[in-house]
Amino acid sequence: MTDPFPVLDLRDAAGSKETRAQFLNRLRVAVHEVGFFQLVGHGVDDADDMLDLTRRFFALPETDRLALNILDSPLFRGYSELGREHTKGIPDQRLQLDIGPEQPARPPAPGDPAHQCLIGPNRWPGAMPELRPAVESWIARLTDLSHRLLRLLLESLDAPAGFLDDVVDPDPQIHLKLLHYPGPARTDEEAGNGQGTGIHNDLGLLTLLVQDGAGGLQVAVEDGRFVEVPVIPGAFVVNLGELLEVATRGYLRATKHRVIRPAPGVDRYSIPFFYNPRLDATMQPLPSPYVAASGGVVADADNPLFALYGDNVMKGLVRSFPEIVARHHPTLAASAGSKSA
Incomplete structure (x- = not known):
């Protein structure tokens, strides 16, 4: 494995027949061998502006951030202090703002599925009115980009490009986080176990991540060895979720990754965007010759996946x-x- 995080230029997908075929082949190899790659040429050119907005949000007075306290939200939306979210029972050392699809509030009705509680409005900071339109524009553009990328991914597997359209349309369950990883104040025990975000796989279809120059995102490649993803200004780090791994019998990889907490005095900011099926959708095995020939994972006893x-x-x-x-x-x-831990 010479390049665990290949850089793919999305403009090549709109090039000549030969250029497009080369792009699709590189895409297929990337998602099969590692499950991570970096995407440039995508036309979303305001990542630096979004990272600056993220820094400004976390620079707000704590009272303004706590006015959005996620503990007050049955929709799991809002602001989290250090250690609020857990990975495998261990508190993650990051601050975050969780944002989902902006929808009208709907009181639960008898017989509603549990996931109905996730439908409703987001919580926005009154002290920073410019955040909402910027985030909503970002979400709209990344939703379109993710859908285009999903169709290209299916095409790279010789599957019908629109096979999963019904799974995501018309309301994919998107999820965006603004993240701040503050380094510990000292080099002693305050650093804890160094966990910014613990080792995990993403759940759904695709994740698109913008990271600043601090680094710290590490991916398990080959025999469990973790390798840090290089920072490429303006690039999206793209990885796959577990549903695609199972739908392809393990041909595509939902690779374990983590974020190491920055060094003392260093701050890391990032913005992950998660593109997932509709809440009421079910996945189906992909009709692909690569999938048919694959004998990989279709279930995980430690992490069972449900049809819905x-x-x-x-x-x-x-x-x-x-x-x-x-x-x-x-x-x-x-x-x-x-x-629940």
């Missing part, structure tokens, strides 16, 4: 935000038992 995507989302939230579940969704907490 909304059930998978709720499983992840129960594990990641036990305090919110206990406060707003006690029935979920009780049914999850030890899995």
